[in-house]
Amino acid sequence: MTAPIETTSGQAEAHPEAVLSGAGRGMIEGRSLGQIAWSRLRRDKVAMAGGVVVVLLVLLAILAKPIEMVFNLDPNAFHQNLVDPELLSPKGGWGGMSWSHPLGVDPKFGRDILARIIEGSWISMLVATGATVLSNVIGTVLGVIAGYYGGWVDSLISRLMDVFLAFPLLLFAISISASLQDGAFGLSGLPLRICVLIFVIGFFNWPYMGRIVRGQTLSLREREFVDAARGMGARGPFILFRELLPNLVAPILVYSTLLIPTNILFEAALSFLGVGIAPPQASWGGMLTSAVDVYQSDPQYMFVPGLAIFITVLAFNLFGDGLRDALDPRSK
Template sequence: MTTPIDTTPAAPGEPAATASAGPASIEGRSLGRIAWLRFRRDKAAVAGGVVVILLVLLAVLAKPIESVFGLSPDALHQDLLDPNLGSLPIGSFGGMSASHPLGVDPLQGRDLLSRIIEGSWVSLLVAFGATVLSNTIGTVLGVMAGYYGGWVDTVISRIMDTFLAFPLLLFAISISASLQGGAFGLHGLPLHLAVLIFVIGFFNWPYMGRIVRGQTLSLREREFVFAARSLGARGPFILFKELLPNLVGPILVYSTLLIPTNILFEAALSFLGVGIQPPQASWGGMLNDAIKYYQVDPEYMVVPGLAIFITVLAFNLLGDGLRDALDPRSN
């Protein structure tokens, strides 16, 4: 039996009973808020995101940090090297001290901490620049191939297959080595950065193109695309106003997974001597310099190796968390 409703008028001075006395109303949540709540529950992804933010801040503020703390990546400290030990750093653990927390290199006594900070902006600049270039080309061509289909899809797909057939590492080595002297009015560090961004980004776009093409093939059959067509919208409007906003999630997730790949690629080219050239500090170049000393001074190899490892791991954790958070089928 249900409880009868009390219709007795309220006494003067007493609040009247309202319908709000029942259960609390349900508050709607946007897709962005739902994704944030999912992402926040993944502690590993949150930790990766925090590390990524700190790395980006370190790279952006590298020069101010060096000037404030008096760090110089190219300053020589020959007095910290022992000539009787083959110019190895004086002391244990690569010459660690209060002035040089990570030690000095066994080549010329340069401070490892300042060189790690200096190399951070190089690696992240190349990685982000190459990712933006490859994502731009891959997204535009991928969405066109998936939406128009037919001969457009066939031509773009065959171009993707052609690029994927290139031996990328050998091709990057040959291009980087041939442009070391100067090209396009650029010389030195700007030339090396531009070549690395172009080589890594231009030849990696088919990976993003395939992902965007597959997503577009599914989205073009959705109701909102048919509604746009029925209202007279043409192809370019549907591509850039209807389809691309719905591809932000996959593009963002794959970008966070592509950035660490580009960091490793830049480090590999610098390690092989065709990337960033000395005296500019780079993590791959530091690993190359450490080859001759890793048995007697492993500190010089461990420090840049850990920098690459932590950076790549942080981006991978962030990418996995974003993938789970943006997946509408996840709980």
């Protein structure tokens, strides 16, 4: 039964109860900023494709050891019977490709290239992610402090950024990595080299993040919500980490997706120069180093790790560009 309708001057009027009875039907729900960004990101097919590749690469790096155990892959197993020692090239098909070795074998020792690509994935991801986290933490903290307080604090931190940016980073990284190869801080071998790479790449790259965060903080500190927090008696640390920092998540996240591939290239360059990950541990940069001497007789050995680096860097860059557009409130 519906509520009766009264007529006044020939016009129908419904009782308030009749209006309220349908008030909860078809209500329009608001969307959060995260939902809006996700809807924008889903419309960008190129960014989504890059994101899928990034997820697959991360899963490959995390599951590298279990995959090697399940499929009985040994990245350091020698197969000298598959290599021609005089020509320094694999026997059989192109690059020694077969059902047992889908990507071929190492032209020097006959090691399986697929196994070494999988093994090198977690090295590259670990070094790049650790260096990115380190540089983001240092750059974010110093950048937000410099942008908020200004004055002599801003001048001091800004000049410190200029000093770090003036360092010849590659030469400095080579010298530090070469001097700490034997042992330091109670570490040796592969753990020491990974920690040194993370420290060198992350510690000297923080000014890039610091400049971005400082610039964003300079504009945010004049916003109304910061004035309201000051008016309520909030102190500096509370405003920094409870008001300003949550509004800096988007630029930090976007820049991180663009910084990870840069760090992957940096690690590959150091390994290529012989001061990064030492053999026989597999790494993409180290594989390129080994391929220099045999690229004429077996070009595939250089092509495969180079393609792995290319796909990884391209996927992160495409996903980072799409994420930047999705998180930008001024984009359509």
